[in-house]
Amino acid sequence: MEDILSKLYDMTALGGFSFQVALMWIIAFVLLYLGIKKGYEPLLLVPIAFGVLLANFPGGGMGIVPAENIALEGGRYKNLFEIAHEYGIMNYLYYGLIKTGFLPPIIFMGVGALTDFGPMLRNLKLAMFGAAAQIGIFSVLLVAVLLGFTLKEAASLGIIGGADGPTAIYTTIKLAPHLLGPIAIAAYSYMALVPVIIPLVANLLMTKKEFKINMRQMDKEYPPKHSIKNIKAVKIIFPIVLGCVTAIFVPSSVPLLGMLLFGNLVKEIGSATFRLADAATGAIMNTATIFLGLSVGATMTAEVFLSPKTLGIVVGGFIAFAISIAGGIVAVKIYNLFAKKKINPLVGATGLSAVPMASRVANEMALKHDSTNHILQYCMASNISGVIGSAVAAGVLISFLS
Amino acid sequence: MEDILSKLYDMTALGGFSFQVALMWIIAFVLLYLGIKKGYEPLLLVPIAFGVLLANFPGGGMGIVPAENIALEGGRYKNLFEIAHEYGIMNYLYYGLIKTGFLPPIIFMGVGALTDFGPMLRNLKLAMFGAAAQIGIFSVLLVAVLLGFTLKEAASLGIIGGADGPTAIYTTIKLAPHLLGPIAIAAYSYMALVPVIIPLVANLLMTKKEFKINMRQMDKEYPPKHSIKNIKAVKIIFPIVLGCVTAIFVPSSVPLLGMLLFGNLVKEIGSATFRLADAATGAIMNTATIFLGLSVGATMTAEVFLSPKTLGIVVGGFIAFAISIAGGIVAVKIYNLFAKKKINPLVGATGLSAVPMASRVANEMALKHDSTNHILQYCMASNISGVIGSAVAAGVLISFLS
Amino acid sequence: MEDILSKLYDMTALGGFSFQVALMWIIAFVLLYLGIKKGYEPLLLVPIAFGVLLANFPGGGMGIVPAENIALEGGRYKNLFEIAHEYGIMNYLYYGLIKTGFLPPIIFMGVGALTDFGPMLRNLKLAMFGAAAQIGIFSVLLVAVLLGFTLKEAASLGIIGGADGPTAIYTTIKLAPHLLGPIAIAAYSYMALVPVIIPLVANLLMTKKEFKINMRQMDKEYPPKHSIKNIKAVKIIFPIVLGCVTAIFVPSSVPLLGMLLFGNLVKEIGSATFRLADAATGAIMNTATIFLGLSVGATMTAEVFLSPKTLGIVVGGFIAFAISIAGGIVAVKIYNLFAKKKINPLVGATGLSAVPMASRVANEMALKHDSTNHILQYCMASNISGVIGSAVAAGVLISFLS
Amino acid sequence: MEPINEAISIMFVGMITVFFILFLIVGIGNVIIRLSNKYLPEEVAIIKVKKSNEPSNNTYAAIAAAIDIATKGKGKVTNIKKL
Amino acid sequence: MEPINEAISIMFVGMITVFFILFLIVGIGNVIIRLSNKYLPEEVAIIKVKKSNEPSNNTYAAIAAAIDIATKGKGKVTNIKKL
């Protein structure tokens, strides 16, 4: 009888329970609350939070083991069958789909098939502000190095400021996979907080007059030189050429940008390749999202997550966002010093990316100051170029540091 | 000329044909007949049967090779690329997706996203009978050990009485993978035979009076203490808490139950995570069903299947089903001895699981005895809890025996 | 400063650019043009072309490395995790899904679920011409051997004449994977060119009188002996029996034909297995098409593609198509010498396969000569049997040469 | 331990565990229901009834039924505008 | 064996096999058709014609056509109830 009771106890996880584990559960519950009740990027935060929960059931065998566990001597690694055999299905997913760098480009293919380069093509000049808004990435990289992060960790921290989930995850996989969990959560959380962060920074840096700069009015006063006659042709040629140009100069951005542009291409071609675009945005992207979310969440075992670096990531990520937004705004202000045709600095703020929420937030702010000032299409131009901008920045970081 | 003819003959499978192979073909044809014409769980039985056929085409290279073939010295295993290279695509599927224990939890995620805990939450007390109806699992385990099966084999045999496909397959993968084919077929066949087995056992054990126990009438006489005011909130919180509780006490059930509850959660959240629930029940589940069915079927090469143990599985599986049903019925009878508010013993019978067919069958039997006696919703309560019950039982078996 | 500039230069791909790479880009652009603007099999040619582009971005790490790179001593190979780690995601896809021979049978499953054997069953005799039209495969094999190709290469070249994408790719993977890119492109390009090639050959070999042979008229004059009373039952039984028969005689065709017939079976069963047929033709097939196209394209790095053999493949593939068509036509002509009930030789031409475009083209040609001469259904009979014919031919080649 | 003894002990442990877990689920389920009844006010789903400026009711009902079939219950008619 | 001889022998074997298999398929297909004609009585698909209590025929036809387009032929109108 005693024997049975002791066996019963051994079977349970009661022995593995600890204060740290309880803390992780609370974190998972908070994330679930944010995702479900507050609607913070639920498509990613709910799977991530559930993955955190799964990983922190002692004895459940769903937590991701450190990469040392799968390394063998001679630069070789255990194979996926062995990983599943020894560490279970979550490690199989993680080492098969995430650590290989596979899922982020696959999700980017879906993002591409959902992206419309139209607004950007119609206001090409505004794309430049998608460059300025990458300054947060590199500023935080600098600060993080000063605070004692290694270069690779600092770069992964900085990339949160790119405000783009797959890019942040891809970069972190390549440079500092041990920080994957907190960085992914910070990235998605702050993207969900864009409706708070953008007004915060914009109100700090912009004058009332600037909020009221009316882009449509400007277009009437200084009409653009040429309109696009055959938008369909341009939309098909653009991703191909764009891919070639970025590939020449930043080859390490090819896995991300190449897949993004492929997805965009099959969408723009139309009905002839509709099946592919449909798969890219449907079955593939949704499946990838589930597996990415769960296994990124499962990296956050108590030992890994509860470290001072996590706090650094939470703070640093916020700063990166803020600086990126500020960078975009300031760049517009400088431009306005020299140009007759003024640009609303909110168009710079959306260079951050976080498509399309940043644009919506900026548009609402503009409308609040002047109810006829619709700037959504202009914001989308810099907003989309911000995605390219941070993918390029990621390419630079990876090529210098990996 | 003679040379060409001999080459022609070598190319064919005529040399590999045998009585055993012919027998396997007949088994495959019978399974196809049951699945297609009789409508026995066609979604699983048709792929399994076709897998049996593919595996028994001599020289086709589609049969699953024994696990010894992929083991190397030093506790290591061949990698998936080597397995595909040496043994073909069916072994690639089997060792990549089945032997790793990957697909059953993935299918369970879809099952979760199709499950509605509503009926169970509205009649929580009835969930207890989903526990009683697991007795068939352990009884048959006992008998099978007496008959000379090893403990692991006996446990895999017993789990057929859980009346739940993915659970049976997952347990067998972990404990006795060489019996996977016949156990999967027995599990799905008897689930399809629930409309025969439940009436058989119920008519044997229940009196006419018991068949007529009217649950709605009882609810009117003894109304439940409290109704649920915010069913949506309860349905969201329930899977999360349920996951935590079972994880603490039976961690080895986490891969199955965790994924089930994740699937249920993303469904209950609603439109915010609809894309994920849609993928879980659509693309992912259907793809998993095809690959699971084909490769489980392909484990049944003549050498493996035509053994006395297969007969034991066929008989033992039936007994496990019958005892489970009886257990549920008897548990209700005992309860009724002490309670004023009587329960229809058919509600115990559905504790077996085999959702939702068991409930439908029980409901029809009740209606046959009293055309106003609608017990479907009550049956669903114990029916769904039976799924949890057998997943917990599977967890116990795995944690004690693997 | 100088230091930074040199680093900048190192990061770019400017050093890796060459004349050969530029040539590959031009080839990719031409393929994109053919797929997008000319509508040549866009579902395959667009992903292949984009794969060519990705593979030829120097430093992008998306080109497929030769198989030697993943071989280890002792007949072992690197595992998929190591391949992803060392050579990136495109090699992960290629060595995981293509080199294992996995995707072509998976796509064939979808093809099967889209195929209707009805027209063939209603005119079974015409299926014989699907055999005659395989002569192009073996003729070109012979010529290619004379021109210095190895037997395996020659067989892969010849199989282009099967006019069936997955079959050509599967055979080439098994026999001459280094030629995969050009062979896949030749196969899909010439399939797209069927509206040009069939008229070319048919006008050369057929008389005006033959074009006007009216199949319906013939059916009225010599009515078929028996009609099919229960087409649904026949359509369900047919793929099962067909699978068994081909498996006995050409086991090496099982991976292709078995999956084709499984897909067809779950489609013909109807609503009971609709979910499976839907997955096979939807999520699975579309996903497989994307990954197949991209990674087949990515095999075409400049070093591999720019060889005299590629030219041989382009010419040889065309000849294989032409001879196959001619074979079908001549077979009908010979048949007509002896039979009273004449057959339109265009029905022989469609034995090539390239379903369903070949049938449409033949039908249009017949209508051009006699606007009442609808031969589509008759063409579909030999057209579909041509798919089986080339899969059988592939099985023979693989079993003799691999 | 003899296999048969181990089988018996697994039977005991197994059934106890299954009963214990489902007992817990019943209890915790009741707690969740009570707490949610107390602290989470019922969210009343408002079904919007649209009236004017729409096709006649018959047509509307027919289309709604049609959509329900077409989308396997996943779609719903939110608005039909006269164009 | 010389490659060219082997190529010739593969050509023979290949064409013989392809013809033989398709010949078998024709034969077996005919056997299946005859046996099914004899032993499997034709299952007549009954198209239910519903009359009363339904939207007018015109509307019905229009919706059926619409559904067919919307579902790419996968759906069918089984019933339209007046709500």
Add this chain to the structure above:
Amino acid sequence: MEPINEAISIMFVGMITVFFILFLIVGIGNVIIRLSNKYLPEEVAIIKVKKSNEPSNNTYAAIAAAIDIATKGKGKVTNIKKL
């Protein structure tokens, strides 16, 4: 090199690259637009208006709206035949 120096140099290189690439994109985008305006004549999408032999306009519009909802905008009504 000191980490901090390397961080600074990465910052320079990174921002220069990002600006350079987006500058190129702007330039090349303009070139594509100009060339396409010059050499690729605008493809005018012709919306076919069908008139007779069809259900009444009201029903047509309602169904079109319904289809649009049912197919999330992916389908379109190309033809409705009176059966």
